[in-house]
Amino acid sequence: MAEKMLQFTHLAQQAPEKRAIGERQADFDEIYRRFDAASAKAQASRCSQCGIPFCSIHCPLSNNIPDWLKLTAEGRLEEAYELSSATNTFPEICGRICPQDRLCEGNCVIEKGFESVTIGAVERYITDTAFERGWVKPIAPAFERAESIGIIGAGPAGLAAAEALRAQGYQVTVYDRHDRVGGLLIYGIPGFKLEKDIVLRRWKWLEDGGIKFVLNADIGGALSFADVRAAHDAVLVATGVYKPREIAAPGVGLPGIVPALDYLITSNRQGLGDAVPDFEGGTLNARGKDVVVIGGGDTAMDCVRTAVRQHAKSVTCLYRRDRQNMPGSLREVANAEDEGVVFTWLAAPEAFLGDEHVTGVRAICMHLGLPDASGRMSVDPIAGSSFTIKADLVIKALGFDPEDIPGAFNEPALKLTGWGTLKVDPKTFQTNLPGVFAAGDIVRGASLVVWAIRDGRDAAAAIHRFVQANVQAMAAE
Numbered sequence: 001m002a003e004k005m006l007q008f009t010h011l012a013q014q015a016p017e018k019r020a021i022g023e024r025q026a027d028f029d030e031i032y033r034r035f036d037a038a039s040a041k042a043q044a045s046r047c048s049q050c051g052i053p054f055c056s057i058h059c060p061l062s063n064n065i066p067d068w069l070k071l072t073a074e075g076r077l078e079e080a081y082e083l084s085s086a087t088n089t090f091p092e093i094c095g096r097i098c099p100q101d102r103l104c105e106g107n108c109v110i111e112k113g114f115e116s117v118t119i120g121a122v123e124r125y126i127t128d129t130a131f132e133r134g135w136v137k138p139i140a141p142a143f144e145r146a147e148s149i150g151i152i153g154a155g156p157a158g159l160a161a162a163e164a165l166r167a168q169g170y171q172v173t174v175y176d177r178h179d180r181v182g183g184l185l186i187y188g189i190p191g192f193k194l195e196k197d198i199v200l201r202r203w204k205w206l207e208d209g210g211i212k213f214v215l216n217a218d219i220g221g222a223l224s225f226a227d228v229r230a231a232h233d234a235v236l237v238a239t240g241v242y243k244p245r246e247i248a249a250p251g252v253g254l255p256g257i258v259p260a261l262d263y264l265i266t267s268n269r270q271g272l273g274d275a276v277p278d279f280e281g282g283t284l285n286a287r288g289k290d291v292v293v294i295g296g297g298d299t300a301m302d303c304v305r306t307a308v309r310q311h312a313k314s315v316t317c318l319y320r321r322d323r324q325n326m327p328g329s330l331r332e333v334a335n336a337e338d339e340g341v342v343f344t345w346l347a348a349p350e351a352f353l354g355d356e357h358v359t360g361v362r363a364i365c366m367h368l369g370l371p372d373a374s375g376r377m378s379v380d381p382i383a384g385s386s387f388t389i390k391a392d393l394v395i396k397a398l399g400f401d402p403e404d405i406p407g408a409f410n411e412p413a414l415k416l417t418g419w420g421t422l423k424v425d426p427k428t429f430q431t432n433l434p435g436v437f438a439a440g441d442i443v444r445g446a447s448l449v450v451w452a453i454r455d456g457r458d459a460a461a462a463i464h465r466f467v468q469a470n471v472q473a474m475a476a477e
């Protein structure tokens with residue numbers, strides 16, 4: 001029977017059940033269980049069907065949330081799937097890893113007093129169910145076009161663009177320097193947030209739809225950017241941002257101090273069944289170690305929780321601001337605390353100790369000052385407040401900057417912004433090189449999966465306009 005809507009007044013918010021702490025510390029599986037059909041229906045029915053849905057307004061994809069919640073509440077799941085997938089290339093991924101507390105759910109009007117609708121969990125449920133029931137069909141263009149598009153980068157921005165362009169009938173080739181598709185979805189974000197099967201399933205779906213992948217292809221290395229450009233009618237650069245920000249402190253070069261992404265890629269590869277010497281040899285393995293992670297973003301949260309699952313002796317997160325002023329999701333901090341991570345707020349590293357290998361971190365306490373130009377609270381050290389934490393593995397997770405793309409691509413004319421990201425026309429996503437477009441983190445700076453998907457879809461629409469204008473111009477000649 002169809003559920004009535006507006007049930008929030010008497011039906012409490014219920015998030016999907018979390019696995020017991022001891023159980024989830026022992027593996028890399030997702031920590032949230034899935035809604036069953038009854039819970040998904042009931043939770044969707046809490047929506048009050050707002051005339052102006054703030055949830056949708058604050059979703060970067062402008063998802064039609066109230067309508068697919070209503071369809072779910074009515075048990076019309078296939079229609080809910082059609083609607084949800086019309087605006088989001090990977091709804092089951094966003095449902096798992098969007099920071100919903102800052103986006104859709106954080107802006108649900110029934111949040112105050114009644115708690116928001118569990119939008120992300122329902123979104124995930126709809127598409128997981130669609131896959132199980134065979135409703136997710138390969139991309140099937142109405143007709144084939146002769147023009148081809150090259151996409152550099154198989155992360156969410158590149159893949160979202162690839163899907164949209166293939167659906168228009170283009171011949172699409174995606175190049176990536178890694179051996180698997182997914183970008184940070186496969187090698188950055190750990191399985192306890194996004195199980196790898198979910199990403200591999202989408203890889204197969206894209207291939208089944210006729211998208212060609214050229215992997216182990218470092219553009220600018222063995223394969224030149226000029227060659228890729230010459231092979232296609234348009235090129236999209238969606239290479240993400242990978243240059244780790246560094247710490248300027250004595251001893252930072254000691255063995256045992258490692259960049260976050262090296263650590264996470266190693267762990268993800270090991271989980272995928274690859275032979276990883278750095279893990280087997282112990283360099284990038286937290287087992288039995290006192291681990292200190294420096295940083296307060298999503299990457300730092302993923303590192304601390306990975307270290308717990310690798311059976312570290314202790315895991316401490318050192319962050320120079322406080323909990324309220326950290327960039328990472330508060331939901332992930334709470335999960336990390338539950339799993340035994342110790343957070344040392346308002347503390348920054350002063351020096352790394354040790355002779356042959358790191359043995360500890362000398363940190364200093366900080367206090368918050370006035371907001372700086374970026375609007376974030378400034379931080380100042382408190383004289384005489386130094387203390388030492390024992391450490392034999394230190395993970396630096398201070399964020400990422402763009403690599404030197406014009407240098408790597410041997411294309412010095414390619415223009416950058418002041419932040420080193422690729423400069424594009426915001427309406428057309430085109431760089432200053434004709435026919436070369438860019439999307440995702442390489443344009444925005446380190447951001448979110450949902451924004452990468454949005455950019456990829458918008459860039460695909462702009463590429464379609466560009467290619468068709470060229471086709472028409474040639475026909476008119």
Ligand code: FAD
Binds near residue numbers: 154178217449
């Ligand atoms: P990427 O995902 O980085 O993909 C870029 C691809 O380009 C990669 O596959 C790379 O191999 C390839 N590439 C780069 N250079 C070349 C080259 N020269 N030749 C060929 N290929 C190349 N966001 C969320 O929304 N939720 C989260 O929970 C979350 N957690 C995160 C955790 C971590 C550890 C990190 C690092 C980020 C996290 N993010 C999260 C951010 C999110 O992953 C990114 O914003 C998103 O992946 C950006 O997508 P993209 O397609 O622009 O780039």
Ligand code: SF4
Binds near residue numbers: 058059094100119123
């Ligand atoms: Fe919310 Fe992200 Fe889904 Fe949008 S895509 S509805 S922000 S979970």
Ligand code: SF4
Binds near residue numbers: 066
């Ligand atoms: Fe439903 Fe909340 Fe969105 Fe309103 S803001 S339509 S109650 S999910």
